[in-house]
Amino acid sequence: MTQTATTTPIVSVRDLSMIFPVPGGQTVALQDANLQIMPSEFISLIGPSGCGKTTLLRLMADLITPTGGELTVSGGTPRAARENRAYGYVFQAPALMEWRNVLGNVKLPLEVMNLPREGRDARAREMLKLVGLEKFERSYPWQLSGGMQQRVSIARALAFDPAILLMDEPFGALDEITRENLNLELLRLWRETGKTVVFVTHSISEAVFLSTRVVVMTARPGKIEGVVNIDLPQPRSDDSREDPRFFEYATQIRELLRKGHA
Numbered sequence: 001m002t003q004t005a006t007t008t009p010i011v012s013v014r015d016l017s018m019i020f021p022v023p024g025g026q027t028v029a030l031q032d033a034n035l036q037i038m039p040s041e042f043i044s045l046i047g048p049s050g051c052g053k054t055t056l057l058r059l060m061a062d063l064i065t066p067t068g069g070e071l072t073v074s075g076g077t078p079r080a081a082r083e084n085r086a087y088g089y090v091f092q093a094p095a096l097m098e099w100r101n102v103l104g105n106v107k108l109p110l111e112v113m114n115l116p117r118e119g120r121d122a123r124a125r126e127m128l129k130l131v132g133l134e135k136f137e138r139s140y141p142w143q144l145s146g147g148m149q150q151r152v153s154i155a156r157a158l159a160f161d162p163a164i165l166l167m168d169e170p171f172g173a174l175d176e177i178t179r180e181n182l183n184l185e186l187l188r189l190w191r192e193t194g195k196t197v198v199f200v201t202h203s204i205s206e207a208v209f210l211s212t213r214v215v216v217m218t219a220r221p222g223k224i225e226g227v228v229n230i231d232l233p234q235p236r237s238d239d240s241r242e243d244p245r246f247f248e249y250a251t252q253i254r255e256l257l258r259k260g261h262a
C-alpha cells in the first residue's frame with residue numbers, strides 16, 4: 001500500500017495545452033506539456049517571461065481549463081482537488097488584508113471554508129509558529145517587512161492543510177539575503193510538512209537550491225524543454241551552494257534555456 005502511495009503521481013500532466021484567443025490570433029501559452037509530479041516532491045518551474053509557468057500553475061489550481069490534453073490531481077480532476085482543498089496558493093505579492101491583523105489574515109481561508117470557529121485560532125497560531133511569526137499575531141501587515149509579509153501569506157496558504165503548495169515567484173520582490181533566508185525556511189517547512197511544492201522562479205540558483213527537480217520551460221510557444229533532477233544531499237544548507245554539482249546543475253539548466261531561446 002505504501003508503495004502505491006509513493007509511486008502514484010499527485011499531479012499528472014499529459015500533452016497539456018492552453019491556447020488563449022487574442023485579438024487577431026491566438027497565444028499558445030502551453031504546448032503539449034508532459035510532467036508527472038510525485039507526492040512530497042519540490043518542483044521548480046523556470047523559464048523566460050511568457051513561457052507558460054503561471055499558466056501551468058493556474059491549470060493545476062483549476063483557475064483555468066485546458067484547451068487540450070489531460071491533467072489529473074490525486075487521480076481526479078483539478079476541480080475535485082480544489083473542492084477537496086488540495087491547493088494552497090502563494091503569489092508574488094503577499095496580498096494581505098491591511099485591516100486585518102496577522103492572525104486575522106491567516107484565519108481568513110478557514111472562515112471562508114466555514115471551518116468550526118473553535119479550531120480556527122489554534123490552527124492559525126500553529127501555522128504562524130511554523131513560519132516563525134508566533135510573536136506577531138497582533139501586528140498589521142504594514143508593520144511587517146516584505147519577507148515577514150510573505151511568511152504570513154505562506155502560513156495562510158497552509159492554513160487548511162493543502163496537499164500541494166503552488167508558489168508563483170513568492171520571493172521575487174525580496175532582497176537577496178531575505179530571499180536566501182526564506183529559501184532555507186521554506187525547505188524546513190517542506191521537510192516538516194511533507195507537502196508537494198510547485199514553485200515558479202526566474203532564478204537558476206534558487207531553483208537548484210530548493211528543488212528535487214527543475215522543469216525548464218521556453219517561450220513562443222510555451223513548452224517544457226527539459227527536466228533536471230537535482231541530486232544534491234538533503235537537507236540542503238548554505239554548503240549546498242558550494243557543492244561542485246550545484247554549478248553543474250546550474251549549467252545544465254542554463255544550456256536548456258539557451259537551447260529553447262535559440
Ligand SMILES: Nc1ncnc2c1ncn2[C@@H]1O[C@H](COP(=O)(O)OP(=O)(O)OP(=O)(O)O)[C@@H](O)[C@H]1O
Binds near residue numbers: 027051052054056
Ligand atoms: N488570460 C490570458 N489571455 C491571453 N493571453 C494570456 C492569458 N494568460 C496568459 N497569456 C499569455 O500566455 C503566455 C504565457 O503566460 P504566463 O503568464 O503563463 O507566462 P509566465 O512564464 O508565467 O511569464 P512571467 O515569467 O512573465 O510571469 C504569455 O504570452 C501571456 O501573455
